[in-house]
Amino acid sequence: MRRKASLVLLAFAVFFAALAPLVRWYAFPRLAKIPPSEYQTAVLEARPATLLDYATMKPRTVSKVSIVQTLRGNVGAAEKAGKETGRDVVVWDALSYIQGPDGKMVSRIPERYVFDAHSQDPVHAGGEHVDGDAVRREGIEYKWPFLTEKRDYRYFDAQTRTSAPIHYKGTRQFRGLTVYYFEQTIPWTKVPLPKTMPVDGVTPETVRKAGTSRWYTTKRMFWVEPTTGAPVNGQEIHREELRGGTLLGGRDRVAVFSGHVKMREDYIAHTVKMVSSQRQLVLAFTTYLPWGFGVLGAGLLALALLLEARGRREGALGQGVRRRLVNLRPRVPS
């Protein structure tokens, strides 16, 4: 009976011991992915900010400018791009909508971001664009890969439509989470005018025809929770100018926007809460289950060996007793 139990325990020991590496190195890379139907919003604010008044063409200080970012997973487009490329693809339709203190639109930039659901590497399919301009992204945008490393990444800048390094600047504590802090600085660069301008009658063409161009610089900061690769906080010190041409009344440059953009407090709290719970799910596959299964497998193996040893000892003892009993039998002289 003991020998049978030890065999059952041995089967379970091997089962759990095999599951430990399989969960970590086979299941996790295949199961950890961004769902294609994700919907997320974030609100960032610059308080105060400098905004160009297009009526007077003079910059003025305003109490607040809000940036509303929406990311919506397009499941149909993801399936189509997935069939084209043979990869597990996510397609995010995004909108960065900037609103002045009077509630009027300052800027709206739509984007389509296509990337690998597992690695977050960009996928060049499915009509990736920024403000209607076809782009070819290199590097990441919005989210870092699962199990983010302490190194520089390439990060796509939607304004310049190019990628540049985003530097790992150290590990910090943020609202009870250990996070990696990343920073990217985009130097003054000439960038396209938004397709949708904030004033009726002003179009990118009219500005261009006047010989005026748009320039931009930013310092971008992200606090990234490394297990999930999700940013829990983001800030930008962002400046835009119009330069040259006949629109600026003899000036060589005019500030269009200037401000320190920070994530709104309620969105930080919401993001930290969401990421903390998702972190536990990722940790389950990378740490809790592999270690738990490993320890369980080792324990069951020890128990199986113990039972087997006892079974053999009892078997040997039983044989010894039988032998002695045989020896004790009265010998009948022949």
Place this chain on the structure above:
Amino acid sequence: MRALAAAAIGLAAALALVFTVTAIGAPGGTTSPKPLLTTVPEHP
């Protein structure tokens, strides 16, 4: 010999479980009907 068979059963069960779970994967879902926002939401 019986121990080897027991170990093989355990290994086969682990492989079958992991391959099945990863093959099934997570459900794809549908595109959210919520709009891309053009107003500042009150709360997340």
